[in-house]
Amino acid sequence: MTAAVIVAAGRGTRAGPGLPKQWRSLGGRALLAWPLDTFRAHPRIDRVVLVLHPDDMGVAAGYAAHPDVDVAEGGETRQASVRAGLEALDAGGADRVLIHDVARPLVDAALIDRVIDALDDAQGAAPALPVVDALWEGDGGKVGAIRDRTGLYRAQTPQGFHLGVILDAHRAHPGGASDDVAVAQSAGIGIEIVRGSETNFKITEPEDFARAEAILEHRMDIRTGTGFDVHAFGPGDFVTLCGIPIPHDRGLLGHSDADVALHALADAIYGALAEGDIGRHFPPSDPQWRGTASHVFLEHAAGLAAQEGLSISNVDLTLICEEPKITPHARDMIERVAHILDLSERRVSVKATTSEGLGFTGRREGIAAMASVTLVSR
Numbered sequence: 001m002t003a004a005v006i007v008a009a010g011r012g013t014r015a016g017p018g019l020p021k022q023w024r025s026l027g028g029r030a031l032l033a034w035p036l037d038t039f040r041a042h043p044r045i046d047r048v049v050l051v052l053h054p055d056d057m058g059v060a061a062g063y064a065a066h067p068d069v070d071v072a073e074g075g076e077t078r079q080a081s082v083r084a085g086l087e088a089l090d091a092g093g094a095d096r097v098l099i100h101d102v103a104r105p106l107v108d109a110a111l112i113d114r115v116i117d118a119l120d121d122a123q124g125a126a127p128a129l130p131v132v133d134a135l136w137e138g139d140g141g142k143v144g145a146i147r148d149r150t151g152l153y154r155a156q157t158p159q160g161f162h163l164g165v166i167l168d169a170h171r172a173h174p175g176g177a178s179d180d181v182a183v184a185q186s187a188g189i190g191i192e193i194v195r196g197s198e199t200n201f202k203i204t205e206p207e208d209f210a211r212a213e214a215i216l217e218h219r220m221d222i223r224t225g226t227g228f229d230v231h232a233f234g235p236g237d238f239v240t241l242c243g244i245p246i247p248h249d250r251g252l253l254g255h256s257d258a259d260v261a262l263h264a265l266a267d268a269i270y271g272a273l274a275e276g277d278i279g280r281h282f283p284p285s286d287p288q289w290r291g292t293a294s295h296v297f298l299e300h301a302a303g304l305a306a307q308e309g310l311s312i313s314n315v316d317l318t319l320i321c322e323e324p325k326i327t328p329h330a331r332d333m334i335e336r337v338a339h340i341l342d343l344s345e346r347r348v349s350v351k352a353t354t355s356e357g358l359g360f361t362g363r364r365e366g367i368a369a370m371a372s373v374t375l376v377s378r
Helices: 033-041 054-064 078-089 109-118 163-172 180-186 207-219 260-272 295-307 327-341
Strands: 002-008 047-052 069-073 096-101 124-130 135-139 142-147 153-155 159-162 191-195 222-234 238-241 244-247 310-320 348-353 366-377
Touching: 002 033, 002 078, 033 047, 033 096, 033 109, 047 054, 047 078, 054 069, 069 078, 078 096, 078 163, 096 109, 096 163, 109 124, 109 159, 109 191, 124 180, 159 163, 159 180, 163 180, 180 191, 222 260, 244 327, 260 295, 260 310, 260 327, 260 366, 295 310, 295 327, 310 327, 327 348
Parallel strands: 002 047, 002 096, 047 069, 124 191, 310 348
Antiparallel strands: 096 159, 124 153, 124 159, 135 142, 222 366, 238 244, 310 366
16 A cells, blocks of 8 residues: 655745745645645555644644545654654555655656656655756855766655655654655665656745746646436435435436436536546446446546546536425535535535426426536646
8 A cells, every 4th residue: 555645744934924835825725735636636545644733733624534634743843744644654554655745736646656666676766857957056155166967866755665664764863854865865775766847846935836826827627517417206205316315205217316416417527527428337227226326426427537637626516396395405415415526515506496387397297407517637
């Protein structure tokens, strides 16, 4: 099992006054959200430990509510914070760990893959870029000695290790290391250099935010999709909408649980991904899907989005029916959809309308649902 430790316990004073940089806005989200989502979405990362400053532990519960995220309280130094994250992983089943600085929010999946792949043959691996500029030594504001750049690299994170050896190295280290490679080297751990990325730069100064914003604007992938579904009424004493059973004098007919709302939402996601519809992935001719709870379809669609590095920004669902009344159950529906998709309830809209007595819904013959979703690159 491979885990990631994201170190977000610093105060980032060089980034200027105001909030610590991990909490500042980048592309409309907290900076911290970008690397956290990237690691969570990566198919080869099984768990993430987020290390927060003691003053920020008040938000820990919200992050720890994710089943694949643990939160650890950081220490007075980066090295102490890393060790806290590693200790949180100990005995948790992980055998490899990638340690990443939150101040590098634009880390990408390909770079993560390179580090993980290198660990097949090495105890440690770290991304870096060759130094290509001339190196000068300053002397009172003037150029002093000129240094040879041959063989020099700019270090990046995530730095990957076999968990047992790097944890032992941290436990034995006296402190003061510049990064985890330095800790590893002090314990005799060999480190393989893998190719870094120019976009995986560290946000340090205020102007670095503008540079990151420009990169995000260039590479942001935004997709939209719509879904529509209809189910007729039939025998029964309740209908299931958004996973919520609602008492009614009839049920809905369908191969699965006939949850017209979740079907429309799933089709909207499939549509945004150009992946067809539910019928492509769960054919109604296949008896194994008979009576299946529709959250299975919605979770599958959301999983495909995650595999493409996309997260769900928001969903909007409209139910069209004369009966049953939707408004009394709308809050429960929103909570259920938000839970299935791991979204804030503020990003889920569930509303209803009638067709003013017109058409099959007006004749109370069934329920229709239409949905739209927006997917954004992580």
